[in-house]
Amino acid sequence: MDIAIRLDSVTKTYLTGTTQTTALNGISMTVNRGEMVAVMGASGSGKTTLMNIIGLLDDATTGTYLLNGKDIGSLKDKSKAELRNASFGFVVQDFALVDQYTVKQNVELPFTYSKLRRSRDEKDARIHEVLKMLGIENKEKERAVNLSGGQRQRVAIARAIICNPDIILADEPTGALDSVTSSEIMDVLAKLHSTGKTILVVTHDSNVAQCCQRVITISDGKIL
């Protein structure tokens, strides 16, 4: 099977002032293409740090990271940003929407940074397609701030998949939602998984973890 993500002895230490924090302490793992994996662990165990490194938002201190077989250690900032745009979709606990933008403006933001040139019509069609898939096609012109939590997370997911990335990184996507809405959002992620997306979900919720094929548990920056 194709390996999408491969980490070998990855560590991450943060230096704040004179104190060193080891957030990740020798992580080795692989995630296959098309797999849906849950990442669990206590608060402060290093889950977000791991997701940031996988999502090219942060650099590992030591160790190697192969994305689709390619070492990303040697990549320049520009290439990393391009990969963030084209290969990853991010979903986070507090949705990360710009409140004052409309749903459409939020969802089309990745187009701004995309290397692919799309006509206005192509963009509009894609936005409509994605919003429809998430059942919020009638909210296009609404400001993000006026939506419910579940609707906002749908907007965030729409934005995450607008450029059709292979991998979705969801950091506690249901952390701010009630249980009914949570299961709706997990259904959406499961549906995306069924279309072949590779999905990593950080969660504290065992119900969420149950939707995944595999669970990785982290404790003090190590995989148990």
Add this chain to the structure above:
Amino acid sequence: MKQLKYVFSDFVRNKRVNLFFLIQMIVVFLLVGLSANSIISTMKGYRAVAAIRNAQAYILSDSTSDDRFHEIFEASDENEPKLRELLSFIKERNIEKTYSQYSYPVDQFNGMPVFQYTANRSFFEVFGLTCNQGSDFTENDYVLGTDGTIPIIVGYGLRTTYSLGETYPIRDAGTGMDLHCKVIGILPRGASFYDIHNLSNEINLDHSYIKPMQDGNIESMSFSDVDMAISSTVFFTNNVDEVRSVQQKSKELGLFDYKVSTPQERIQWFVEHMKERNLFLLSIATIIVIFAAIGMSANLSMIISKNMREYSIHILCGGRYIDIYKRLFMQMLILMLIALVPTAISIGLSTSLFVTAIFAVMISVAIMTTPIIKLYAMPINRLLKEGI
């Protein structure tokens, strides 16, 4: 250019902060522009009178008491011939050359007053004035002609009112006589000279026309013509006694009390005066600029921290720090250009505006440095943490 759309959306969303920022910029640029303007015009005035400054020359400053002045004016009928005698006396002195002019407002042109100047040879020479269409006055033009036509040179702004080569009936403002004036030359746009008694006064000639002060014409000059001609006279000579004899002659005739001084004294006084004024302006401007710069810097930090979340979301979607910088630069550039408009309007498209624009770029770079370094030093994950 993609960031431009977000710059405008920021203007719309954060109206108040951006407006406040803009107002600070406007105030600062206006102050800098006006200071630069004052300094540059002082320097220009100083340079423009180089011919007088570097020559051995004298002027007659009027030190007549107000009462005496009134008496002379009251009896102008009686004093007019005496004044003419004095002017003739001046012309007869063994003086290398004299510079002299007088003028009257005579008309309106698009709301601007039109001035009728009468000037002698040295007026053009001293201020380097020369026509760029038609021709300058020649020696003959300063000699009273017989055909009754008087040549005139016209300022740029009146070039269509008084066309080159045409003859116009013009009333002499000093004497009220009707003249026939033929336009022989047009001055370039912005041609100007400086009032020798007040060098900060640059006198633009765009809405003026000039007729020659003709040698044999003293008899037809009016009282005030002669008065202005004498008081504007600069005597270029090595021989101060000749000038003192004019002073003496005036006293003998029972006319004005003149003091013989040098233009250098006036220039020195002017330079000192302007130095004080400019120093005052500069220190006020400096203080305000320092405070405003601190304010603007804080304001920019506020704009950035307000937008931190938005920036981090952009980065999540594939943006980079450089995109944020581009956006900030564009935002500054647009605000800067708008803020320069009031300065441009008040001082015109001049060297001072250019200086102000350079200053604007410098201060913008200066106030952007801190926030940008702060942003640069912040790893993406910290930015995301603070933003999201």
